[in-house]
Amino acid sequence: xxxxxxxxxxxxxxxxxxxxxxxxxxxxxxxxxxxxxxxxxxxxxxxxxxxxxxxxxxxxxxxxxxxxxxxxxxxxxxxxxxxxxxxxxxxxxxxxxxxxxxxxxxxxxxxxxxxxxxxxxxxxxxxxxxxxxxxxxxxxxxxxxxxxxxxxxxxxxxxxxxxxxxxxxxxxxxxxxxxxxxxxxxxxxxxxxxxxxxxxxxxxxxxxxxxxxxxxxxxxxxxxxxxxxxxxxxxxxxxxxxxxxxxxxxxxxxxxxxxxxxxxxxxxxxxxxxxxxxxxxxxxxxxxxxxxxxxxxxxxxxxxxxxxxxxxxxxxxxxxxxxxxxxxxxxxxxxxxxxxxxxxxxxxxxxxxxxxxxxxxxxxxxxxxxxx
Numbered sequence: 281x282x283x284x285x286x287x288x289x290x291x292x293x294x295x296x297x298x299x300x301x302x303x304x305x306x307x308x309x310x311x312x313x314x315x316x317x318x319x320x321x322x323x324x325x326x327x328x329x330x331x332x333x334x335x336x337x338x339x340x341x342x343x344x345x346x347x348x349x350x351x352x353x354x355x356x357x358x359x360x361x362x363x364x365x366x367x368x369x370x371x372x373x374x375x376x377x378x379x380x381x382x383x384x385x386x387x388x389x390x391x392x393x394x395x396x397x398x399x400x401x402x403x404x405x406x407x408x409x410x411x412x413x414x415x416x417x418x419x420x421x422x423x424x425x426x427x428x429x430x431x432x433x434x435x436x437x438x439x440x441x442x443x444x445x446x447x448x449x450x451x452x453x454x455x456x457x458x459x460x461x462x463x464x465x466x467x468x469x470x471x472x473x474x475x476x477x478x479x480x481x482x483x484x485x486x487x488x489x490x491x492x493x494x495x496x497x498x499x500x501x502x503x504x505x506x507x508x509x510x511x512x513x514x515x516x517x518x519x520x521x522x523x524x525x526x527x528x529x530x531x532x533x534x535x536x537x538x539x540x541x542x543x544x545x546x547x548x549x550x551x552x553x554x555x556x557x558x559x560x561x562x563x564x565x566x567x568x569x570x571x572x573x574x575x576x577x578x579x580x581x582x583x584x585x586x587x588x589x590x591x592x593x594x595x596x597x598x599x600x601x602x603x604x605x606x607x608x609x610x611x612x613x614x615x616x617x618x619x620x621x622x623x624x625x626x627x628x629x630x631x632x633x634x635x636x637x638x639x640x641x642x643x644x645x646x647x648x649x650x651x652x
Contacts (some may be wrong), residue, residue, distance in 0.1 A: 284301065297318075304321045309328045311516075321366060323419070324385035332371075339373035342392060347372055351390060354405045355412070362416040370408065380407050382414035384421050397494075398527045401448050402478075402487035402539040409474040410488070417473070419466045426463070471519065475526050485532045487539035490645065492520045499648040524652060536589040536648065542641040543587055545580040556580055558637035566624040576626075579615050585633070586612035589642060598627050607631055 313552040342348075351370040359368045366386030369489040375391035382388050388411045414420060462470070471488070479485050496516045527534050537543040546557045549568060556576045564579065566572035586609040587596075595610045605617040607627045617627055642650065 291604075292330075321364075321385060324418075325367070327421075328383040328385040328387045332387065334374070335389060339375050339391075341517065342372040342374050343373070347395060348391075350401070351404070351408065354401060354408055355388070356481075357481045358405060358409050358412055358477050360514060361480045362412060364416055366416065368412070368415075368635055369647060382409050382420060383413040384418065388412065394401060398491065400487065400539050400541050400580050402484040403491050405481065405483040406474070406488035406491055406539075408476055409477045409483075410470050412477065413470040413473045414462070414466070417466075419462055419470065423462050423466060467519075468522070471523060472526055475523065475532075476530075479532055481528070484535065484539045485527050486534050486536045488524050489527070489534070490536050490539045490648070491521060492516060492523060493645065493647045496520060500647070521652075534590065536645065537641070539589075540589070540641075540645055542644060543583075543589065543637070545583055547576050547580060558583070558634070558643060561633075561637055561640065562626060563633035563637055564630045566621050571621055572624070574620060575615070575621060582614045583609070586610055586614065586632065587638065589638075589645070589648070591638060592651070593638060596631055596635050596638070609634075 288386060348370075351372060355368055355370045362368070364386075366551050368386040368388070370388045370390060372390050372392060372395075376393045377391065378394040378397035379391045380389065389405070394407060395404065398407065473486055475485050478488060499516055524534065542559060544559055546560070547557050548557060552568050553565050554572045554576055555562045556579060564576065566576070591609060596607075598605060598607055600606075601608065601613060604644050605627065607614045607616075607630060615627070615630070618628065642648075
């Protein structure tokens with residue numbers, strides 16, 4: 281991920297309030313040296329306390345119990361799958377623009393804007409999981425140590441003992457965290473391990489993809505906007521492709537609709553009729569009655585199972601199967617002609633409306649390559 285650009289999510293004038301040290305060229309230390317000199321958890325927490333003081337001078341901390349409960353619940357589902365037993369905590373700050381960043385010792389900050397940006401708990405969990413890896417794997421400390429040509433142990437000692445050199449090091453640590461200015465190897469690890477944690481915690485892995493795809497859409501609309509948490513390092517399109525590759529390699533499902541809260545079925549009644557809806561749009565109906573309700577509920581369940589954002593419209597078809605005319609989606613039979621009750625539209629009409637609902641859902645999330 282990169283630092284700030286014109287129109288960035290976290291405004292440059294705020295960051296200028298944090299004294300920044302002129303950075304030297306990166307010197308990448310061997311992993312063995314980095315982790316051999318890793319500080320204790322207590323030192324990490326002290327570092328986080330000092331950086332938090334700077335963060336909370338510039339952004340008001342939000343204590344709304346409903347929103348705090350939401351992010352805490354998600355964090356509690358994810359944290360058991362980390363490597364270290366840290367006192368993980370998610371804090372919320374008042375900032376309209378979406379961002380999230382991790383400090384040492386298990387502390388994660390989320391902006392109110394990222395809560396609005398995420399369409400589901402799955403998407404929010406993907407953001408938190410990514411930042412969880414950054415703090416669990418000491419990425420902020422590693423990056424800051426590289427920037428300062430120090431080992432993590434030396435960095436921790438300097439900050440713990442204070443002195444003239446502590447302030448610029450803390451400023452650099454804050455810069456790394458807030459601007460997510462990690463090197464590519466650390467970002468790749470956060471993406472890879474974050475996806476694994478997401479899957480282990482029973483969230484949709486596709487949520488990490490849908491968040492990045494929507495960012496890609498925002499970049500197309502506003503090419504000079506710095507995506508902050510999702511900064512193009514590597515570029516957003518490359519990250520989307522990388523995340524999809526990780527999902528495919530692990531054999532996990534790539535099903536975007538749950539993360540996006542699209543293609544959702546409901547059954548409603550009105551003026552003597554029952555309606556099966558996709559995203560609130562009627563796709564099939566019949567006269568009110570228990571038989572109609574049972575058929576619509578069965579059809580809704582099969583649509584939930586077989587109809588995905590990734591489904592090709594050509595895979596929604598009417599064909600002869602086992603001697604019956606049926607509506608199929610991919611390899612799954614949804615309903616047969618024989619099941620249709622008097623007063624219900626034919627299969628052709630149902631197919632046409634399902635395809636229209638699918639195309640509408642895709643238009644609500646247009647950047648995705650659904651056939652990849």
